[in-house]
Amino acid sequence: MTEKIKYNLFSIFSSTLVAFAIWIYILYNLDPFSVDILAILSFFGSLFFWLSGILTMIMIFVRINFFSKNSINTNISSSIRQATILSILVVGLLGLNSLNVLNTLQAGILVFIAILLEFFIKAIINN
Numbered sequence: 850m851t852e853k854i855k856y857n858l859f860s861i862f863s864s865t866l867v868a869f870a871i872w873i874y875i876l877y878n879l880d881p882f883s884v885d886i887l888a889i890l891s892f893f894g895s896l897f898f899w900l901s902g903i904l905t906m907i908m909i910f911v912r913i914n915f916f917s918k919n920s921i922n923t924n925i926s927s928s929i930r931q932a933t934i935l936s937i938l939v940v941g942l943l944g945l946n947s948l949n950v951l952n953t954l955q956a957g958i959l960v961f962i963a964i965l966l967e968f969f970i971k972a973i974i975n976n
Contacts, residue, residue: 854921858909861929865902871895889947897940904932930970938963 872895879888908928913921941959945951 854925857925861902861905865899865906868895868898868902872899893940893944896943897936900939901929901932901936904935905929908932931967934963934967 872892875888875892875895879892881889881892905928908931909924912924912928917924938959942951942956945955
């Protein structure tokens with residue numbers, strides 16, 4: 850591995866740990882029924898960054914160990930992209946559910962939009 854790849858992986862790992870620590874702090878120290886909108890946005894924002902980081906690391910590990918046909922740079926960039934889309938989907942669904950406006954049709958539409966977004970970005974990258 851080159852130094853740039855090691856630096857990128859260390860950055861992903863350390864930012865994931867920081868986001869996880871912030872998320873745990875918010876989870877245990879704030880009452881969700883008596884806080885303002887900024888605390889709720891901080892909760893979902895830290896959840897997004899933590900989930901993006903952990904999914905990125907899992908996807909990189911799986912791609913390198915099981916599907917190592919591409920270079921590691923391709924694996925890292927596609928893992929970051931897919932983990933970010935999946936994290937946006939999960940945090941969006943949780944946010945809509947916390948507002949009590951989520952139903953099955955809306956969840957299905959959001960999943961369909963996330964899949965279309967991944968295919969669209971992949972088509973742009975391949976051309």
